[in-house]
Amino acid sequence: MVDKSVYSCQHSITSIKIVLRTDMSSKRQLLISTAFKLFYKKGIHAVGINEILAESGVAKKTLYNHFSSKEALLLAVLQYRDEIYCQWLQSEFDKADRGVAKIDALFSALDNWFNDRTQVLALFHGCFFINVSAEYGELNSLIHQQCIHHKIRVESIIREAVKTLTEDPERIAEITQTLCYLKEGATVKAHVQGDKKSALNAREIAIKIIS
CATH class of the missing domain: 1.10.357.10 (Tetracycline Repressor, domain 2)
Incomplete structure (x- = not known):
């Protein structure tokens, strides 16, 4: 007999993981597209990480979860x-x-x-x-x-x-x-x-x- 409560819990955990991965992927893409917009208009050295974060609305911790440095970005x-x-x-x-x-x-x-x-x-x-x-x-x-x-x-x-x-x-x-x-x-x-x-x-x- 299948324990439906366990199945439901596992299904919920899987759904949460999918949502988290999608969210992380969208945040990464947002950082990239925002950085491009700023870099292309102003130049690389003229744009700092803080400006990219302010423009994108992404947290600094999230940025460094995806990119180890400005050069990696x-x-x-x-x-x-x-x-x-x-x-x-x-x-x-x-x-x-x-x-x-x-x-x-x-x-x-x-x-x-x-x-x-x-x-x-x-x-x-x-x-x-x-x-x-x-x-x-x-x-x-x-x-x-x-x-x-x-x-x-x-x-x-x-x-x-x-x-x-x-x-x-x-x-x-x-x-x-x-x-x-x-x-x-x-x-x-x-x-x-x-x-x-x-x-x-x-x-x-x-x-x-x-x-």
Whole structure:
């Protein structure tokens, strides 16, 4: 015979554990998204842990249950932004037809981002990974390496789009490198000089080179 009171107690304990795990996970995500918002707008060194806690409403003990240090939190923030950015970029390519349309899609997407028409990426404050790498300049640091990883991943996404333009391996490599240079240059120009047309100008250069 089953002791229903024991079953009920065990079921309640399991439910509590699930709720606690979900709550901890949501708190972790809140810390990451809040830290990103502050880091992206103000810079890493300009934002302290206390400001992140005040903005998020999360207790300090909870933060340190998830992250051993500010740098550990930053690594999680970099992974968070990397995933959002790469998913966005891939989706923009997926909407476009093959060939030159893919190239056009890249710079149209950048133009929307630079001009604050891409809600998923937040208001434009330059490339988060360039900004972070400027504050953590040591190439061998985990934080800088995470920035490098992002750039490699973005290049890989662009390369796959270029493969719809040509099957020549050398040409694929050449066009991919050119597009990456133009993308990075346009991003910096939009951020540093406030040139909101930089993506469209870069697109014209790209089309001329590819044609």
